[in-house]
Amino acid sequence: MxxxxxxxxxxxxxxxxxxxxxxxxxxxxxxxxxxxxxxxxxxxxxxxxxxxxxxxxxxxxxxxxxxxxxxxxxxxxxxxxxxxxxxxxxxxxxxxxxxxxxxxxxxxxxxxxxxxxxxxxxxTEQPVRRSGASPGELLCVTGTLGRGAAGVRAFEAGAIGLGNDLFQFTPRVEAGQALAGVATAMMDSSDGLARSLHQLGAASDVGFQVDGNAIPVADTLDRFLAVGETGSEVAGTYGGDFELVFTIPKAELEAVRSALSVPVTVIGEVRPAAAGIELDGEPLPDQGYTHGESTDR
Amino acid sequence: MxxxxxxxxxxxxxxxxxxxxxxxxxxxxxxxxxxxxxxxxxxxxxxxxxxxxxxxxxxxxxxxxxxxxxxxxxxxxxxxxxxxxxxxxxxxxxxxxxxxxxxxxxxxxxxxxxxxxxxxxxxTEQPVRRSGASPGELLCVTGTLGRGAAGVRAFEAGAIGLGNDLFQFTPRVEAGQALAGVATAMMDSSDGLARSLHQLGAASDVGFQVDGNAIPVADTLDRFLAVGETGSEVAGTYGGDFELVFTIPKAELEAVRSALSVPVTVIGEVRPAAAGIELDGEPLPDQGYTHGESTDR
Missing domain, CATH: 3.30.1330.10 (PurM-like, N-terminal domain)
Incomplete structure (x- = not known):
């Protein structure tokens, strides 16, 4: 094996x-x-x-x-x-x-x-699982992605204070509670957005279309991008972030935005499993951060 | 330090x-x-x-x-x-x-x-803490002590099957539940009886008089005693057992014995802190098994 x-x-x-x-x-x-x-x-x-x-x-x-x-x-x-x-x-x-x-x-x-x-x-009275997403719903994330990547690169660059600040994330407990009963599927982005989408997709038996330009990227990450890298690519695959990735019915978006004190960004849409998981129309590989190492699978 | x-x-x-x-x-x-x-x-x-x-x-x-x-x-x-x-x-x-x-x-x-x-x-509605023992109460243990020591020595002696059997202890959850509301102080014997008594004594601000002959020793331990060792000494200090060590008012003993499906042995009595922690009239050192190593302190 x-x-x-x-x-x-x-x-x-x-x-x-x-x-x-x-x-x-x-x-x-x-x-x-x-x-x-x-x-x-x-x-x-x-x-x-x-x-x-x-x-x-x-x-x-x-x-x-x-x-x-x-x-x-x-x-x-x-x-x-x-x-x-x-x-x-x-x-x-x-x-x-x-x-x-x-x-x-x-x-x-x-x-x-x-x-x-x-x-x-x-x-919890009504746990939000990974398995409840349906085609036609919105795919959303809290906050910004890329904080984990920026943190690791800050440490590598010797910006120790910044690295420590970035590594001290606030778990999205308040947002998660507000989403209970509203979000149809949810998980955190700890292994990277791409992996989260593959896991949510498998559990809910759905696909996703993601709009790369919509991915909210942490400002700090810009300082640490290599030539040829884009913030949304790195933010989408690196992991080490702890934002919530979730799906909601379209009609709930405004209520969710009002209820949460953290920004909510729509990054795409849920679609049938057969349509696959795509970023800007191209298949999004199940690539991310696993147990401390960036790996493909 | x-x-x-x-x-x-x-x-x-x-x-x-x-x-x-x-x-x-x-x-x-x-x-x-x-x-x-x-x-x-x-x-x-x-x-x-x-x-x-x-x-x-x-x-x-x-x-x-x-x-x-x-x-x-x-x-x-x-x-x-x-x-x-x-x-x-x-x-x-x-x-x-x-x-x-x-x-x-x-x-x-x-x-x-x-x-x-x-x-x-x-x-739990009524957790049993380490801190409720009072002088005059009985000091008891469930089951037998020395199973952990026998297990380690069985492995050392190459009796692998026996070692594995001895290491698969049954946590005393049923007994613990039956003791809730009755036992005045309780902990497990994972670090050895001697250390448990020092920890219970400190938390409850009491001392103990222990009768060495009363300590229930696992039969299997006899096979693995070195010359000059006694079962109760090894069983009392080695640790790696997971029995309950607890105190009860004298009047509760028979009710406790009826309620528990595991044997309960009275091994001594609670006394004032000033009288110290003694085994057969001699000070019992705070000696036992800590984080995988047998240590004194």
Whole structure:
């Protein structure tokens, strides 16, 4: 079995429901593991690491349209340094507080590489799954894409302060809650827009037509584009963003824009599965950020 | 700051409430991280690894007196092998089912050393904390101690099948639920009885007198004792067991024994903090199993 096939089988096994988080009796539960080498470029502060790793789990709760209630984190560290851990925990606490959740504890393990696992819970009466999109609906995203890419490139360019700022994203819990009962399908953009669309498309059995010019690109990304790159290409495939990608009936757009305090951009339309997933009329490959590496599949 | 002091600060920071799991609005949440080198001796099967790692989080839920509802796991693996992961997940599912919970998904991460993080949730109206013990109450344990030590030694002796059997413990969720509202303080014995008593003692501000002869030792441990070792010594300090250590008013003993399907043994008595924590009249050092290594502190 090659890695691609194995990964596909394994992801199916790991994520029983295929959504960003599992729902059991109205409680949403998610777990994520991140580690230093691939998820946190050199320059990432411990505070940012705490913020971002707990933020990843909170983003999964947001993507279900749930209210976030609590977070925990387990740290695998080469050695126990109270100051370092305290800084990490400040980030973990602050991102939790920012979305109305409580950071309530965790576990500590000795580990050769700095490793963090985070879990979050939330509550929801009407979870938004990946599977409810229908042809004719609008495809939307919150905020801007490309923040994750800009962050990685800022670190590479030595702009450490900027990289840390960009890596401290606010999980879209408030927006997700406002979208519960309205969005027909939703997930976060953590693995890149292209991959999100392929996953939403597969779960809902639909296709998408995306308008490349409509993709809202983070301003900061412009500074870090290489010759020949466009912001929407990089923003669309790089990942490491934690915006919500969702579908809504056309008639709901104005109500959604009023209800959300974050900008909502229509980037395309849902269409039948047979029409495929296209960007500006060309097939959009399932390309994105997976487990810390930019990969095709 | 030396490692001991740092560890103490860090554990305080990590476990906000000091209990086996956090409780938020009636939902119990816990996370644990385990990794190959220290937690799973050579010979541990993937099935056992899945069972045991998810079991560790379920044991934390049990120690709160809660009903276990769902579990998740995140796997950090050097390479993606679907067969291996499937076996792991069978263990994770089976231990969850054994205590009435659902294994509902997880995350996958590429990692140089096999690493597992698990989280579990449960519900409780009246969580049992570590802090409610009072002098004059009875100190009890469920089942037998020394199973973890016997398991490690079985693996060392090449008795792989036996090691795997011993490592597949049943989390005491049923017993924990039955003890809710009755036990005044409770935790699991994962770090060894001695350490549990020091942690319960500190949280409840009490001491304990333990009767060494009363400690229920797993039969299998006898086969693996070195010359000069006694079963109760090893069972009391080694850890890697997941029994409940709890205190109850004397008048509740018979009711507790009737309510629990697992044996309950009285191993001592709660006394004032000033009297200290003693085994057979001698101070019992805070010695046990911490993060995969047997350590003193």
């Amino acid at each position: 090659d890695e691609q096939a194995a990964r596909s089988v394994v992801e199916g096994l790991v994520n029983a429901a295929g959504d960003d988080a599992a729902v059991v009796d109205g409680t949403v539960l998610t777990i994520d593991m991140l580690h230093e080498r691939t998820d946190f470029p050199p320059g990432t502060s411990r505070y940012t690491t705490g913020w971002r790793s707990v933020g990843v789990s909170l983003s999964d709760v947001a993507a279900m349209g749930a209210t976030a209630t609590a977070t925990v984190a387990a740290f695998g560290v080469p050695e126990f340094d109270a100051d370092v851990l305290e800084t990490f925990l400040e980030g973990a606490r602050d991102v939790s507080t920012a979305v109305g959740a409580q950071y309530v504890g965790g576990d500590l393990d000795q580990h050769s590489e700095f490793t963090v696992a985070t879990a979050a819970i939330g509550t | 030396d490692e001991q002091a740092a560890r103490s600060v860090v554990e305080g920071l990590v476990n906000a409430a000091g209990d086996d799991a956090a409780v938020v609005d009636g939902t119990v949440l816990t996370i644990d991280m385990l990794h190959e080198r220290t937690d799973f001796p050579p010979g541990t099967s993937r099935y056992t690894t899945g069972w045991r790692s998810v079991g560790v989080s379920l044991s934390d839920v049990a120690a709160m007196g809660a009903t276990a509802t769902a579990t998740v796991a995140a796997f950090g693996v050097p390479e993606f092998d679907a067969d291996v992961l499937e076996t792991f997940l069978e263990g994770a599912r089976d231990v969850s089912t054994a205590v009435g919970a659902q294994y509902v998904g997880g995350d996958l991460d590429q990692h140089s050393e096999f690493t597992v993080a698990t989280a579990a949730i449960g519900t």
